[in-house]
Amino acid sequence: MCRFCDYPKMLEKVDLQPTPKRLKILEIIGGNDKPLSAQDIFKTINRTDGINRVTVYRILDLLVENGLAERISTGGRSFNYGMAPNDHHSPHPHFYCTRCGGMECLNPESLTVDPVPLLRMFPGRIDSVEVRVDGICDNCLRTDQTSAPS
Numbered sequence: 001m002c003r004f005c006d007y008p009k010m011l012e013k014v015d016l017q018p019t020p021k022r023l024k025i026l027e028i029i030g031g032n033d034k035p036l037s038a039q040d041i042f043k044t045i046n047r048t049d050g051i052n053r054v055t056v057y058r059i060l061d062l063l064v065e066n067g068l069a070e071r072i073s074t075g076g077r078s079f080n081y082g083m084a085p086n087d088h089h090s091p092h093p094h095f096y097c098t099r100c101g102g103m104e105c106l107n108p109e110s111l112t113v114d115p116v117p118l119l120r121m122f123p124g125r126i127d128s129v130e131v132r133v134d135g136i137c138d139n140c141l142r143t144d145q146t147s148a149p150s
Contacts, residue, residue, distance in 0.1 A: 004087075005026075005030050005083070005086070005089075007023050007026045007027060007030070008023065010026070010068055010086075011023070011026070011068070014066040014067065014068065016062065016066060020049075021045075021049070021051060021055065021059060022059055022062070022063070024045050024049060025041060025045065025056065025059050025060065025063065026063065026068065026069070028041050028044050028045060029041070029063075029069055029081055029082060029083055030083050030089075032082075033105065034080075034082075034102075034103055034104050034105055035072050035080035035081055035082035035094060035103045035105070036080055036081055036082075037074075037078060037079070037080050037081075038053075038056055038057055038060055038078075038079070038081065041056055041060070041081065042056045060081055063081075064081075064084075067084050068083075068084055069081050069082065069083060069084055070082055070083070070084045070085075070128070070130075072094055072103065072130065072132065073130065073132065074096055074101065074103065075096065075098070075134070080094075080103045082094075082105070090108040091108065091129075092105055092106055092107065092108040092110075093106045093108075093110065093111045093131035093132065093133060094106060094131070094132050094133070095132075095133045095134075095135065095137070096132050096133070096134050096135075097135065097136055097137035097140055098134050098135065098136060099136050099137070099140040100137060100139070100140050102137055102139075104137070106133065111131060111133065113129050113131055115129055
């Protein structure tokens with residue numbers, strides 16, 4: 001759980017009741033240093049609290065719709081979830097490993113996008129900018145090196 005975020009207050013600010021399941025899912029997302037899949041969130045919460053998988057998806061959709069969580073594409077039809085940018089979570093790019101499917105948060109300064117020129121040239125409304133870097137993570141590269149024939 002992020003020690004800076006007041007999850008009940010965050011939910012109330014967007015007119016959502018701070019139910020135990022909503023709070024638990026926000027705590028799981030906020031307490032991780034990388035975005036999680038809905039399946040990872042379900043497994044984590046299901047260890048201590050019985051919850052229906054559909055309920056997890058509904059809560060995640062609700063959190064995304066209300067700007068508390070962000071849905072991050074993994075390239076296919078699946079997504080990972082992280083905290084939406086707020087006072088304690090800066091917007092930042094993500095690294096996606098195309099081999100193992102792992103996703104990591106990158107330092108906000110490692111790759112920046114200035115939306116101002118885009119806003120000047122694009123006639124519509126931009127609600128968010130998602131930056132994802134794809135490649136092969138260090139663990140997968142090490143596994144390749146140790147399993148390569150000599």
